[in-house]
Amino acid sequence: MTQFAIGIDGGGTSCRAAVADEKGNMLGIGKAGAANIMSDPQGALANIVASARDAFSNAGLDPEALRSSAVVLGAAGANIGAYGARIQEALPFAKSRVVTDSLIALQGALGRSDGVVGAFGTGSVYGARRNGEVKEIGGWGFVVGDQSSGARLGRDLLELALLAHDGVCSATDITRIVMDEFAGDPQKVVEFAHISKPRDFARYAPMIFDQARLGDAVAVQIVQRAARDIDQSLDALLWPECKTVCLLGGLAGAYRAWLRPDHQALLAEPKADALQGAVSFAIDLAGNGERLHA
CATH class of the missing domain: 3.30.420.40 (ATPase, nucleotide binding domain)
Structure with a gap:
């Protein structure tokens, strides 16, 4: 089990992150700038990490703990070419998965329905x-x-x-x-x-x-x-x-x-928003019960 679960909703205007414990309790919320992995991959990467650090700080946790945590990032463009794979490889977390923004939106809004x-x-x-x-x-x-x-x-x-x-x-x-x-x-x-x-x-x-x-x-x-x-x-x-x-x-x-x-x-x-959908997936990933198909 990794230390924490991080869900990230990488939007074209802003990037939101949430950190949760292994039981799914939300601990902190963070935000940073745009996360467009197609038009600005380097800027997106910086803002993705910054939003996670902000969530840890908001939770009163050491931001360096993100390196031993599991993250699921939902981002536009993750389904196109190698954009998603490149960002996933560059993320500094213990476990990282990059999926489409529609997948985390679907999970957040519908739950299991x-x-x-x-x-x-x-x-x-x-x-x-x-x-x-x-x-x-x-x-x-x-x-x-x-x-x-x-x-x-x-x-x-x-x-x-x-x-x-x-x-x-x-x-x-x-x-x-x-x-x-x-x-x-x-x-x-x-x-x-x-x-x-x-x-x-x-x-x-x-x-x-x-x-x-x-x-x-x-x-x-x-x-x-x-x-x-x-x-x-x-x-x-x-x-x-x-x-x-x-x-x-x-x-x-x-x-x-x-x-x-x-x-x-x-x-x-x-039922919930896309960020909560990403957190739901991240909790599964952190507990080695990976389920990224909504």
């Missing part, structure tokens, strides 16, 4: 469990995936702001706000887009939902398209007997009213 989970923060990902079998979709990253994520919402807003600037579509309050931020210079928008990370785009998401509630046509267009993407992904995972859909992440609440009525009817409160 069947159902479907969608997680929406800087990125987005989905998972489903049916009769013990797990299926994951999405989570392919900001450039070609992560529909309905904060990063994609922000990217769509910048695109439409430029189209409005060019006279291709009508300007609205939200496109004017964006262009004012860049002093009305479209070249500055393009420069921002080329040097920015997903979390930089995602910071526009709250404003988009706020303006959509006020009826701004561009904001409504962005949110409606994102909600349709969620509906389509849920359709790909649901089965006739499924009674539970859980939405997780910072944007989950904002999307509820925009989904189709049949999906709204299935929405249930998650």
Whole structure:
């Protein structure tokens, strides 16, 4: 048995960690910066370790004890190429496993039950469990995936702001706000887009939902398209007997009213969050009863 169990939820905007004892008692919580293992693996590694150290400090424990502990990290991009394996190899813990963010979200939200989970923060990902079998979709990253994520919402807003600037579509309050931020210079928008990370785009998401509630046509267009993407992904995972859909992440609440009525009817409160799901797996790993299939 390793000394402690550490669960880490590596998000695109921030990284959260929790340390627990062998009985599953939560001892401390920690937080650090973004943990995007694809776009910034070195920065992600530093923040993953920093969040664990912060959790140990919060628990009144020596942070060096992490080296004799077991960790399960859930991260976007863990299912792509060698990104997950490289981070796992570099982690300074006694036992380390890197899994997808959808897997820890599924475990946290559903416990041992069947159902479907969608997680929406800087990125987005989905998972489903049916009769013990797990299926994951999405989570392919900001450039070609992560529909309905904060990063994609922000990217769509910048695109439409430029189209409005060019006279291709009508300007609205939200496109004017964006262009004012860049002093009305479209070249500055393009420069921002080329040097920015997903979390930089995602910071526009709250404003988009706020303006959509006020009826701004561009904001409504962005949110409606994102909600349709969620509906389509849920359709790909649901089965006739499924009674539970859980939405997780910072944007989950904002999307509820925009989904189709049949999906709204299935929405249930998650039992716990993704961090608790990671802790659950880490406790099993620490006790040599490894179970990383939700």
